[in-house]
Amino acid sequence: MGVGTAMPALVADIGAVSLYAWPFVAFMAAAVFATVLxxxxxxxxGPRIPLVGAPLLFxxxxxxxxxAAGMPQLLLGRVLxxxxxxxxxxxxxxxxAAVYPERARPAVFGLISSAWVLPALLGPPVSGLVTETVSWHWVFLGLVPFVVLAVGLVVPAVRRLGPPDAHREVAPPRRGLVAAALGAAVGVAALSWASQQRGVVAAVVAGVAIVVLAPALVRLFPRGVFRAGRGIPTVVLSRGLLAGVFFxxxxxxxxxxxxxxxWSLAMAGLPLIVGSLGWSAASAWQGRHPDLPRALLLRIGFCALAVGTAGMLLVAPGWGVPWLALPFxxxxxxxxxxxxxxxxxxxxxxxxxGQVGFHSSAAQIADQLTTAAMIGAGGALLALLGxxxxxxxxxxxxxxxxxxxxAVVAARTTPA
Structure with missing residues (x-):
């Protein structure tokens, strides 16, 4: 959450402005690849080894x-x-999926959704303060004690987590998974890079990224995602639409x-803060109502997101009313x-x-892909319209x- 704030000072110290996007691209590509595998x-x-190994790797x-004293080492760190x-x-x-009964999961997901709010609020200003008063190096090094604490909390818990049931059905291996993961990583990273650039080169890179992504996504998505097939395909599609619009x-x-x-940059960040608080509050509310139908709640969520996004049509033009960004x-x-x-x-x-990991990784990739594509579309519009x-x-x-x-396809998240 704080890397973006430190990046101008970081690039000025060990790189060039032309390399500004690469630490973000390296992180994105590695995250997509790791999501699939x-x-x-x-x-x-089972998740025991990843739950310990992932924070250690981070x-x-x-x-x-x-x-890092140079950009190559920094990029290696971002890949890890x-x-x-x-x-x-x-x-x-x-x-x-392994630990919590179905009725408890709304509350658990409410906690998970809320867990990013504090870093979202504190990360950028704390990162800016550390960068200005100490060094950008400590934006990274200062988080190491939190990783040690996290691993210390997780290890006793995973010891109590039993191994996967040897008799359970496991989905058959999908051919070409590694190649598809690499294709998705390259494609999403290229879209992410293109979204931060302007001009013909960025447009060409975005086009090549789409060509690379198309065959990869056939392997990485459940069949029927692009036609909103009932059940899991539309759930995965919904993740992409939610994330792509909001972020x-x-x-x-x-x-x-x-x-x-x-507006000053500090004032311009206020809508992001109130949006984060709204997300946290609504997540907590839905967690206290486990009996409500989730497909209906998903549709309501999309409708509220549509209203909030449409409200920006009253903010974005030159004649717009900027303070309306806060309530919307x-x-x-x-x-x-x-x-x-x-x-x-x-x-x-x-x-x-044996399908939770595959479906979760598909949803995560849909999230990353749609967000990168829509941010890239915004960059293209800025280059075109000025x-x-x-x-x-x-x-x-x-x-x-x-x-x-x-909102229209949300009803299709339930199986026929």
């Missing part, structure tokens, strides 16, 4: 990046961090308020808190033994349409 590992052998990456983060994200889903608006909201309306993004955050937790519940509910006041209303309209699409 980590999911398969968890399905076949911690080693922190040390490597924090002691991405491998740890991608594996951890899937292992947690498999753990929830793309999150990425462009500061530019909308600062570039178009002249609270509504969007509430929608994410309800919808994201409900989607996670449906994912586990419809995943058989100013945030001209480009961002078009992007917001597109994102609103995606949220409405999610």
């Amino acid at each position: 980590g999911g398969r590992w968890c399905d076949r052998a 911690g080693i990456g922190l040390v490597v990046a924090g002691t 961090q991405g491998l740890g983060a991608g594996t951890q994200a899937v292992a947690v889903y498999v753990l929830v 793309t608006v999150n990425a462009y909201l500061p530019l909308m308020l600062n570039g178009t309306h002249g 993004w609270v509504v969007a955050g509430l929608g994410m808190g309800i919808g994201f937790s409900s989607m996670s519940f449906l994912l586990l509910q419809q995943s058989g033994a 100013t945030p006041a001209a480009a961002l209303p078009v992007l917001v309209a597109l994102l609103t349409a995606l949220a409405v699409t999610g």
Whole structure:
């Protein structure tokens, strides 16, 4: 959460502005690759080793990046961090499926959704303070004690976690999984890089990324995702739509308020804070109501997200009213808190033994892919139309349409 704040000082110290995007791209590529292979590992052998190994790998990456004197070592550290983060994200889903009864899962997913709020609020300002007063190196090294604490908490728990049932059905191996994982990693990373660039080269890279991604996604997604097939395919699609809409608006909201309306960067970050708090509050609320139908809650979440996103049409133009970003993004955050937790519940509910890792990794990739593609679309619109006041209303309209699409297909998250 804090790396973005430290990146300008980091690049000025050990790199060049032309390399600005690469630490983010390296992390993204490694996370996608680890998401796929980590999911398969968890399905076949259980989540015990990934739950310990992933934070250790992330911690080693922190040390490597924090002691870097040049860009190659920094990128190696970011790759290790991405491998740890991608594996951890899937292992947690498999753990929830293995340990918690279905009725308890809404509350668990409410806690998981809320767990990112404190880092989201504190990470950027603390990172900025550490970078200015000490060094960007300590943005990485200062987190190592937290990794040690996390591993210390997890090890006793996984010791009590039994091995996978030797008699359970395990999904058959999928051919070409490693190649598909590499293709997805390269494709998503290329889209992520292109989203931070402008011009013809970025457009060409984005086009090549899509060509590379297409065959990879056939292997990595459940059949029927792109036609909103009933059940798991639409659950995976919903994850992509939720994340793509919310995080793309999150990425462009500061530019909308600062570039178009002249707000300071500190003030322009306020909608992100209230959106995070709305997400946390709604996640906690749905966790206290385990008997509500999750497909209905997912539809309500999409509707709230659509309303919050559409409200930015009253903010993004030059004639817009900037303070409306605050109430509308609270509504969007509430929608994410309800919808994201409900989607996670449906994912586990419809995943058989030996499938949770595969389905969780597919949902994670849908999240990363849609977000990278939509942020890239925003960059292309800015390059084409020239100013945030001209480009961002078009992007917001597109994102609103995606949220409405999610509301329409949400009923298909339940099997026929």
